[in-house]
Amino acid sequence: MNSPLRAAVILFPGSNREGDVARALRQASGEPPAIVWHDDRALPPGTDLVVLPGGFSYGDYLRCGAIAARAHIMDAVRAHAAAGKLVLGICNGFQILCEAGLLPGVLMRNAGRRFVCRMQHLRVENPSTPFARGYVQGQVIKVAIAHGEGNYTVDEAGLAELERSGRVAFRYCDADGALGDGANPNGSMNDIAGVYNETFNVLGLMPHPENLIDPLVGGVDGRGMFHGLSAA
Amino acid sequence: MKARVIVTLKPGVLDPQGKAIEGALRSLGVAGVASVRQGKSFDIELDADSREAAGRKLSEACEKLLANMIVEDYTVEYE
Numbered sequence: 001m002n003s004p005l006r007a008a009v010i011l012f013p014g015s016n017r018e019g020d021v022a023r024a025l026r027q028a029s030g031e032p033p034a035i036v037w038h039d040d041r042a043l044p045p046g047t048d049l050v051v052l053p054g055g056f057s058y059g060d061y062l063r064c065g066a067i068a069a070r071a072h073i074m075d076a077v078r079a080h081a082a083a084g085k086l087v088l089g090i091c092n093g094f095q096i097l098c099e100a101g102l103l104p105g106v107l108m109r110n111a112g113r114r115f116v117c118r119m120q121h122l123r124v125e126n127p128s129t130p131f132a133r134g135y136v137q138g139q140v141i142k143v144a145i146a147h148g149e150g151n152y153t154v155d156e157a158g159l160a161e162l163e164r165s166g167r168v169a170f171r172y173c174d175a176d177g178a179l180g181d182g183a184n185p186n187g188s189m190n191d192i193a194g195v196y197n198e199t200f201n202v203l204g205l206m207p208h209p210e211n212l213i214d215p216l217v218g219g220v221d222g223r224g225m226f227h228g229l230s231a232a
Numbered sequence: 233m234k235a236r237v238i239v240t241l242k243p244g245v246l247d248p249q250g251k252a253i254e255g256a257l258r259s260l261g262v263a264g265v266a267s268v269r270q271g272k273s274f275d276i277e278l279d280a281d282s283r284e285a286a287g288r289k290l291s292e293a294c295e296k297l298l299a300n301m302i303v304e305d306y307t308v309e310y311e
Binding site for chain 2: 062063066070099105106108109111112151153154155187
Protein backbone atom coordinates (compact mmCIF):
# COMPACT_ATOMS: atom_id res chain seq x y z
CA MET A 1 0.00 0.00 0.00
CA ASN A 2 1.49 3.34 -1.04
CA SER A 3 -0.67 5.80 0.85
CA PRO A 4 -3.74 5.28 2.97
CA LEU A 5 -7.13 5.44 1.29
CA ARG A 6 -8.48 8.96 1.45
CA ALA A 7 -12.23 8.69 1.88
CA ALA A 8 -14.93 11.32 2.15
CA VAL A 9 -18.36 10.55 3.61
CA ILE A 10 -21.11 12.91 2.45
CA LEU A 11 -23.48 14.03 5.16
CA PHE A 12 -27.01 14.97 4.08
CA PRO A 13 -29.74 16.17 6.44
CA GLY A 14 -31.25 12.86 7.59
CA SER A 15 -28.20 10.66 6.95
CA ASN A 16 -27.72 8.39 9.96
CA ARG A 17 -25.14 5.72 9.09
CA GLU A 18 -22.22 8.07 8.49
CA GLY A 19 -20.68 7.13 11.84
CA ASP A 20 -20.95 3.43 11.07
CA VAL A 21 -19.24 3.71 7.72
CA ALA A 22 -16.59 6.06 9.13
CA ARG A 23 -15.80 3.44 11.78
CA ALA A 24 -15.53 0.69 9.15
CA LEU A 25 -13.22 2.82 6.99
CA ARG A 26 -11.05 3.76 9.94
CA GLN A 27 -10.79 0.16 11.07
CA ALA A 28 -9.70 -0.97 7.61
CA SER A 29 -7.40 1.85 6.54
CA GLY A 30 -6.26 3.34 9.84
CA GLU A 31 -7.46 6.75 8.70
CA PRO A 32 -10.76 8.40 9.56
CA PRO A 33 -12.65 9.68 6.50
CA ALA A 34 -13.44 13.35 5.95
CA ILE A 35 -17.06 14.19 6.63
CA VAL A 36 -18.34 16.51 3.89
CA TRP A 37 -21.53 18.56 4.21
CA HIS A 38 -24.03 18.23 1.36
CA ASP A 39 -24.05 21.97 0.67
CA ASP A 40 -20.28 22.11 0.09
CA ARG A 41 -19.18 22.52 -3.51
CA ALA A 42 -15.95 20.52 -3.49
CA LEU A 43 -14.49 17.30 -2.12
CA PRO A 44 -11.26 17.46 -0.08
CA PRO A 45 -8.26 17.45 -2.46
CA GLY A 46 -6.93 13.97 -3.13
CA THR A 47 -10.14 12.15 -2.26
CA ASP A 48 -9.97 8.54 -3.53
CA LEU A 49 -13.34 7.27 -2.37
CA VAL A 50 -16.67 9.03 -1.84
CA VAL A 51 -19.25 7.28 0.35
CA LEU A 52 -22.93 8.17 0.41
CA PRO A 53 -24.11 6.67 3.70
CA GLY A 54 -27.41 5.16 4.72
CA GLY A 55 -30.24 7.02 6.39
CA PHE A 56 -33.29 8.99 5.39
CA SER A 57 -31.94 12.04 3.60
CA TYR A 58 -34.53 14.82 3.56
CA GLY A 59 -36.93 12.49 5.33
CA ASP A 60 -37.41 10.52 2.08
CA TYR A 61 -39.50 13.47 0.84
CA LEU A 62 -40.75 13.19 -2.75
CA ARG A 63 -38.89 9.90 -3.39
CA CYS A 64 -36.07 8.24 -1.46
CA GLY A 65 -32.84 10.03 -2.36
CA ALA A 66 -34.51 12.41 -4.81
CA ILE A 67 -33.66 15.66 -3.04
CA ALA A 68 -30.18 14.58 -1.95
CA ALA A 69 -29.38 13.61 -5.55
CA ARG A 70 -29.80 17.29 -6.48
CA ALA A 71 -27.62 18.66 -3.63
CA HIS A 72 -24.67 20.91 -4.53
CA ILE A 73 -22.03 18.36 -3.54
CA MET A 74 -23.42 15.89 -6.07
CA ASP A 75 -21.88 17.87 -8.95
CA ALA A 76 -18.49 17.21 -7.36
CA VAL A 77 -19.42 13.55 -6.82
CA ARG A 78 -20.41 13.27 -10.50
CA ALA A 79 -17.07 14.77 -11.57
CA HIS A 80 -15.23 12.42 -9.18
CA ALA A 81 -17.01 9.42 -10.72
CA ALA A 82 -16.44 10.70 -14.26
CA ALA A 83 -12.71 10.84 -13.47
CA GLY A 84 -12.83 7.11 -12.73
CA LYS A 85 -12.51 7.48 -8.97
CA LEU A 86 -14.52 5.41 -6.51
CA VAL A 87 -18.04 6.11 -5.26
CA LEU A 88 -19.89 3.81 -2.84
CA GLY A 89 -23.57 4.28 -2.00
CA ILE A 90 -25.05 2.21 0.81
CA CYS A 91 -28.82 1.89 1.31
CA ASN A 92 -30.08 5.48 1.06
CA GLY A 93 -26.77 6.18 -0.72
CA PHE A 94 -27.74 3.59 -3.37
CA GLN A 95 -31.11 5.32 -3.76
CA ILE A 96 -29.31 8.66 -4.16
CA LEU A 97 -26.95 7.26 -6.82
CA CYS A 98 -29.91 5.96 -8.82
CA GLU A 99 -31.76 9.26 -8.51
CA ALA A 100 -28.60 11.11 -9.54
CA GLY A 101 -28.29 9.01 -12.69
CA LEU A 102 -24.94 7.56 -11.61
CA LEU A 103 -26.47 4.08 -11.52
CA PRO A 104 -29.34 2.71 -13.61
CA GLY A 105 -32.74 1.83 -12.21
CA VAL A 106 -34.68 2.82 -9.13
CA LEU A 107 -35.39 1.42 -5.65
CA MET A 108 -39.14 0.97 -5.28
CA ARG A 109 -41.23 0.20 -2.19
CA ASN A 110 -40.56 -3.34 -0.93
CA ALA A 111 -42.92 -5.76 -2.65
CA GLY A 112 -44.02 -7.10 0.75
CA ARG A 113 -44.86 -3.53 1.87
CA ARG A 114 -42.89 -3.93 5.09
CA PHE A 115 -39.75 -2.23 6.27
CA VAL A 116 -37.30 -5.11 6.64
CA CYS A 117 -34.62 -4.93 9.31
CA ARG A 118 -32.69 -8.13 9.82
CA MET A 119 -29.64 -10.16 8.85
CA GLN A 120 -29.46 -11.21 5.21
CA HIS A 121 -27.19 -13.45 3.15
CA LEU A 122 -25.68 -12.17 -0.07
CA ARG A 123 -23.88 -13.96 -2.86
CA VAL A 124 -20.84 -12.18 -4.27
CA GLU A 125 -21.38 -12.05 -8.02
CA ASN A 126 -18.46 -10.00 -9.25
CA PRO A 127 -15.45 -9.54 -6.95
CA SER A 128 -13.13 -8.17 -9.66
CA THR A 129 -13.44 -4.57 -8.42
CA PRO A 130 -11.86 -2.51 -5.62
CA PHE A 131 -15.14 -2.76 -3.70
CA ALA A 132 -15.41 -6.54 -3.67
CA ARG A 133 -11.87 -7.83 -4.09
CA GLY A 134 -11.87 -8.80 -0.42
CA TYR A 135 -14.30 -11.58 -1.39
CA VAL A 136 -14.29 -14.44 -3.87
CA GLN A 137 -16.77 -15.25 -6.62
CA GLY A 138 -19.82 -17.03 -5.27
CA GLN A 139 -18.91 -16.39 -1.64
CA VAL A 140 -21.92 -16.13 0.67
CA ILE A 141 -21.68 -13.34 3.24
CA LYS A 142 -24.03 -12.34 6.02
CA VAL A 143 -24.74 -8.66 6.52
CA ALA A 144 -27.60 -6.48 7.75
CA ILE A 145 -30.45 -4.98 5.79
CA ALA A 146 -32.74 -2.17 6.97
CA HIS A 147 -34.94 -0.58 4.34
CA GLY A 148 -38.48 0.01 3.18
CA GLU A 149 -37.60 0.88 -0.41
CA GLY A 150 -35.08 -1.65 -1.67
CA ASN A 151 -37.00 -3.24 -4.50
CA TYR A 152 -34.53 -2.80 -7.36
CA THR A 153 -36.35 -2.09 -10.59
CA VAL A 154 -34.92 -1.36 -14.02
CA ASP A 155 -36.28 -1.66 -17.55
CA GLU A 156 -35.90 -4.92 -19.45
CA ALA A 157 -33.06 -3.75 -21.66
CA GLY A 158 -31.25 -2.26 -18.67
CA LEU A 159 -31.57 -5.50 -16.71
CA ALA A 160 -30.25 -7.55 -19.62
CA GLU A 161 -27.30 -5.18 -19.96
CA LEU A 162 -26.47 -5.40 -16.23
CA GLU A 163 -26.47 -9.20 -16.41
CA ARG A 164 -24.54 -9.38 -19.69
CA SER A 165 -21.78 -7.05 -18.53
CA GLY A 166 -21.27 -8.50 -15.05
CA ARG A 167 -22.54 -5.40 -13.31
CA VAL A 168 -24.56 -7.24 -10.67
CA ALA A 169 -22.28 -7.01 -7.63
CA PHE A 170 -24.33 -8.90 -5.04
CA ARG A 171 -27.55 -10.92 -4.99
CA TYR A 172 -29.83 -11.80 -2.08
CA CYS A 173 -29.61 -15.50 -1.28
CA ASP A 174 -30.12 -17.99 1.55
CA ALA A 175 -27.40 -19.29 3.86
CA ASP A 176 -26.40 -21.87 1.24
CA GLY A 177 -26.17 -19.31 -1.55
CA ALA A 178 -29.41 -20.41 -3.20
CA LEU A 179 -31.52 -17.73 -4.84
CA GLY A 180 -35.29 -17.68 -4.76
CA ASP A 181 -38.44 -16.07 -3.46
CA GLY A 182 -37.85 -16.80 0.19
CA ALA A 183 -34.34 -15.36 0.09
CA ASN A 184 -35.34 -12.13 -1.64
CA PRO A 185 -36.42 -9.65 1.05
CA ASN A 186 -37.92 -6.94 -1.13
CA GLY A 187 -38.89 -8.20 -4.59
CA SER A 188 -35.79 -6.88 -6.37
CA MET A 189 -35.50 -7.99 -9.99
CA ASN A 190 -33.14 -10.96 -10.37
CA ASP A 191 -32.49 -10.80 -6.58
CA ILE A 192 -30.21 -7.82 -7.13
CA ALA A 193 -28.76 -6.34 -3.93
CA GLY A 194 -26.08 -4.17 -5.51
CA VAL A 195 -24.96 -2.96 -8.94
CA TYR A 196 -21.92 -1.36 -10.51
CA ASN A 197 -21.87 1.41 -13.09
CA GLU A 198 -20.53 0.57 -16.53
CA THR A 199 -16.94 1.42 -15.59
CA PHE A 200 -17.09 -0.46 -12.25
CA ASN A 201 -15.96 2.54 -10.17
CA VAL A 202 -19.41 3.23 -8.71
CA LEU A 203 -21.20 0.67 -6.51
CA GLY A 204 -24.62 0.97 -4.93
CA LEU A 205 -26.01 -1.66 -2.57
CA MET A 206 -28.94 -1.82 -0.17
CA PRO A 207 -27.34 -4.00 2.56
CA HIS A 208 -25.05 -2.60 5.24
CA PRO A 209 -21.56 -4.18 5.21
CA GLU A 210 -20.39 -1.33 7.47
CA ASN A 211 -22.46 -2.79 10.30
CA LEU A 212 -20.75 -6.19 10.20
CA ILE A 213 -17.18 -5.34 11.13
CA ASP A 214 -17.15 -6.38 14.77
CA PRO A 215 -17.82 -9.84 16.27
CA LEU A 216 -19.68 -8.06 19.06
CA VAL A 217 -22.56 -7.23 16.70
CA GLY A 218 -22.92 -10.55 14.96
CA GLY A 219 -20.17 -10.98 12.42
CA VAL A 220 -17.35 -9.52 10.39
CA ASP A 221 -18.43 -10.35 6.84
CA GLY A 222 -18.59 -6.64 6.01
CA ARG A 223 -14.88 -6.14 6.58
CA GLY A 224 -13.98 -7.55 3.18
CA MET A 225 -15.40 -4.51 1.44
CA PHE A 226 -13.50 -1.94 3.48
CA HIS A 227 -10.25 -3.90 3.54
CA GLY A 228 -10.55 -4.34 -0.22
CA LEU A 229 -11.09 -0.62 -0.70
CA SER A 230 -8.15 0.18 1.58
CA ALA A 231 -5.78 -2.10 -0.31
CA ALA A 232 -5.52 0.22 -3.30
CA MET B 233 -50.62 30.96 -13.43
CA LYS B 234 -51.72 27.98 -11.38
CA ALA B 235 -51.14 24.45 -12.46
CA ARG B 236 -51.55 21.01 -10.99
CA VAL B 237 -48.95 18.41 -11.85
CA ILE B 238 -50.04 14.82 -11.35
CA VAL B 239 -47.38 12.12 -11.15
CA THR B 240 -48.47 8.50 -11.48
CA LEU B 241 -46.69 5.19 -11.70
CA LYS B 242 -46.38 3.87 -15.23
CA PRO B 243 -48.77 1.01 -16.05
CA GLY B 244 -47.37 -2.33 -14.95
CA VAL B 245 -45.13 -0.93 -12.23
CA LEU B 246 -45.92 -2.67 -8.95
CA ASP B 247 -47.61 -0.30 -6.48
CA PRO B 248 -47.59 -1.89 -3.01
CA GLN B 249 -49.04 1.25 -1.43
CA GLY B 250 -51.96 1.26 -3.85
CA LYS B 251 -52.52 -2.43 -3.09
CA ALA B 252 -52.55 -1.75 0.64
CA ILE B 253 -55.07 1.07 0.21
CA GLU B 254 -57.19 -1.16 -2.02
CA GLY B 255 -57.23 -3.81 0.70
CA ALA B 256 -58.10 -1.25 3.37
CA LEU B 257 -61.02 0.08 1.34
CA ARG B 258 -62.34 -3.45 0.91
CA SER B 259 -62.00 -4.15 4.60
CA LEU B 260 -63.95 -0.94 5.33
CA GLY B 261 -66.76 -2.31 3.21
CA VAL B 262 -66.48 0.29 0.43
CA ALA B 263 -68.22 -1.55 -2.37
CA GLY B 264 -67.09 -1.87 -5.95
CA VAL B 265 -63.42 -0.92 -5.62
CA ALA B 266 -61.68 -2.79 -8.41
CA SER B 267 -58.18 -1.39 -7.97
CA VAL B 268 -56.24 1.55 -6.52
CA ARG B 269 -53.04 3.14 -7.82
CA GLN B 270 -51.45 5.84 -5.68
CA GLY B 271 -49.91 8.96 -7.21
CA LYS B 272 -48.83 12.44 -6.18
CA SER B 273 -50.10 15.87 -7.07
CA PHE B 274 -48.28 19.20 -6.90
CA ASP B 275 -50.13 22.55 -6.97
CA ILE B 276 -47.71 25.00 -8.50
CA GLU B 277 -47.96 28.75 -8.96
CA LEU B 278 -45.59 30.07 -11.56
CA ASP B 279 -44.80 33.12 -13.64
CA ALA B 280 -45.40 32.41 -17.29
CA ASP B 281 -46.81 34.48 -20.16
CA SER B 282 -48.60 31.62 -21.81
CA ARG B 283 -49.69 28.08 -21.25
CA GLU B 284 -47.06 27.00 -23.69
CA ALA B 285 -44.32 28.71 -21.69
CA ALA B 286 -45.73 27.26 -18.47
CA GLY B 287 -45.83 23.83 -20.05
CA ARG B 288 -42.15 24.03 -20.91
CA LYS B 289 -41.21 25.04 -17.36
CA LEU B 290 -43.37 22.34 -15.82
CA SER B 291 -41.98 19.67 -18.12
CA GLU B 292 -38.51 20.71 -17.03
CA ALA B 293 -39.61 20.58 -13.37
CA CYS B 294 -41.07 17.11 -13.84
CA GLU B 295 -38.16 15.65 -15.73
CA LYS B 296 -35.52 17.17 -13.44
CA LEU B 297 -37.19 16.43 -10.11
CA LEU B 298 -40.92 15.82 -9.67
CA ALA B 299 -41.12 12.52 -11.53
CA ASN B 300 -38.67 9.64 -11.85
CA MET B 301 -39.18 8.99 -15.53
CA ILE B 302 -38.00 5.38 -15.20
CA VAL B 303 -41.16 4.40 -13.37
CA GLU B 304 -43.44 7.45 -13.41
CA ASP B 305 -45.46 9.56 -15.87
CA TYR B 306 -46.80 13.06 -15.36
CA THR B 307 -49.69 15.14 -16.60
CA VAL B 308 -50.35 18.86 -16.15
CA GLU B 309 -53.72 20.55 -15.61
CA TYR B 310 -54.23 24.32 -15.61
CA GLU B 311 -56.75 26.25 -13.57
